Amino acid sequence: MPELLLELFSEEIPARMQARAAEDLSRLFAERCAALVEAPPITFHGPRRIGLSVLLRAAVTTEGKEERGPRVGAPDAALEGFLRKHGATREALVQEGAFWVLRKPGETVEARALVAAAVPAIIRAFPWPKSMRWGGTSSFAWVRPLRRILCLLDGAVVPFSLREGEDDGHGLASGNETEGHRFLAPGAFAVASSADYRAEPAARHAILDAAEREALIRRDAARLAAAEGLAVVEDPGLVAEIAGLTEWPVALPGRIDAGFMDLPPEVLRTSMRVNQRYLSLRNQDGTAAARFVVVANVTPADGGAAIVAGNERVLRARLSDARFFWDQDRKRPLEAYLPKLAEVTFHAKLGTQRQRVDRLFALAGEIAPLVDADKEKAQRAALLCKADLVTGMVGEFPELQGVMGRYYALAQGEDGA
Numbered sequence: 001m002p003e004l005l006l007e008l009f010s011e012e013i014p015a016r017m018q019a020r021a022a023e024d025l026s027r028l029f030a031e032r033c034a035a036l037v038e039a040p041p042i043t044f045h046g047p048r049r050i051g052l053s054v055l056l057r058a059a060v061t062t063e064g065k066e067e068r069g070p071r072v073g074a075p076d077a078a079l080e081g082f083l084r085k086h087g088a089t090r091e092a093l094v095q096e097g098a099f100w101v102l103r104k105p106g107e108t109v110e111a112r113a114l115v116a117a118a119v120p121a122i123i124r125a126f127p128w129p130k131s132m133r134w135g136g137t138s139s140f141a142w143v144r145p146l147r148r149i150l151c152l153l154d155g156a157v158v159p160f161s162l163r164e165g166e167d168d169g170h171g172l173a174s175g176n177e178t179e180g181h182r183f184l185a186p187g188a189f190a191v192a193s194s195a196d197y198r199a200e201p202a203a204r205h206a207i208l209d210a211a212e213r214e215a216l217i218r219r220d221a222a223r224l225a226a227a228e229g230l231a232v233v234e235d236p237g238l239v240a241e242i243a244g245l246t247e248w249p250v251a252l253p254g255r256i257d258a259g260f261m262d263l264p265p266e267v268l269r270t271s272m273r274v275n276q277r278y279l280s281l282r283n284q285d286g287t288a289a290a291r292f293v294v295v296a297n298v299t300p301a302d303g304g305a306a307i308v309a310g311n312e313r314v315l316r317a318r319l320s321d322a323r324f325f326w327d328q329d330r331k332r333p334l335e336a337y338l339p340k341l342a343e344v345t346f347h348a349k350l351g352t353q354r355q356r357v358d359r360l361f362a363l364a365g366e367i368a369p370l371v372d373a374d375k376e377k378a379q380r381a382a383l384l385c386k387a388d389l390v391t392g393m394v395g396e397f398p399e400l401q402g403v404m405g406r407y408y409a410l411a412q413g414e415d416g417a
Helices: 015-032 076-086 111-124 194-203 210-226 236-243 265-276 305-330 334-341 353-371 375-384 405-412
Strands: 003-010 042-046 049-055 059-061 065-071 093-096 099-104 108-110 146-153 177-179 188-190 250-255 279-282 288-296 345-347
Touching (some): 003 177, 015 042, 015 111, 015 236, 042 210, 059 111, 065 076, 076 099, 108 111, 111 146, 146 194, 210 236, 210 250, 210 288, 236 279, 265 279, 265 288, 288 305, 334 353, 334 375, 353 375
Antiparallel strands (some): 003 049, 003 146, 059 108, 177 188
């Protein structure tokens, strides 16, 4: 049974879009080629490619169908137009009642022909959340400039192009070439078969399977942490994002300056996660460790010294900003921000954020006893839960939204409230 291999190779795709794009490609292909698909497509995605492999039937025979034509006795022009539309002759017509009927026999369509017709339509109408146009005169858009289309059926190229009338589709056409790692193995190479495709990119420092890259990141990060008696803070979403940024992930250990370790763990982790995509480490007792893991997309010749030094320098600047906002926020208790909530509209018909908080305060007092919660603590949480809207902390530390670093201070008795 023939296997189809399809890869769409482009400039770097945003990590958050890759998995969904691979799913969309599989779905759209299965819809358009449903008669051929023998088993669900297997997808893959990475920083510069999305694709699939799927087993297809060699050919499919369509069912015969009937098309009702003009009435018997209609003008010859109407009958000729009907025949011309369907590419038929008068001999194919039969009379049924008051109408001429064209009976079309079933057709056998080869997989190669159906794929060649379906794939360009899928590519041109692909549902990226955001796409762009680039160079030339084509109106064809993609998430980032599309560079190559690899399409093989049992090792042979399925020929098609993205040309559509006068639009040349950037001259893109199917072929048998792809690329490995941009820096470690630059340049294109030919693929002879699906098995060849599975092996060759890895030999050129490009791991195709996202799950494999994630497993590699988790394994190497855990190894680096264990070497210092530490553990990695679990963050599947961040690992998935890093896997979407790297074709050849290489984990490297970094240090956090001791002078920043008095910041709350939430602030440290947010600065590293959101701004730098570092994995946080923790001590065996659960406290934040003065270490992090950065994942590079190359195998550094110096063992990673330059990459780690550069990232430590950037992190110092990030944490200096974090300290500024943290210290600024702690200068005033959260209650001091409550009057400002009266200046923020929640909803035109529901009043201000302060009125909203007052309602939450009353509701917390009613609900807390029903769920065996401390009424005073519940009401205090309700009173302070929207103060982040006017402190300025949300923009810098999204993980603290609705909770705020200030709650950490309150819990430690450092707020004076």
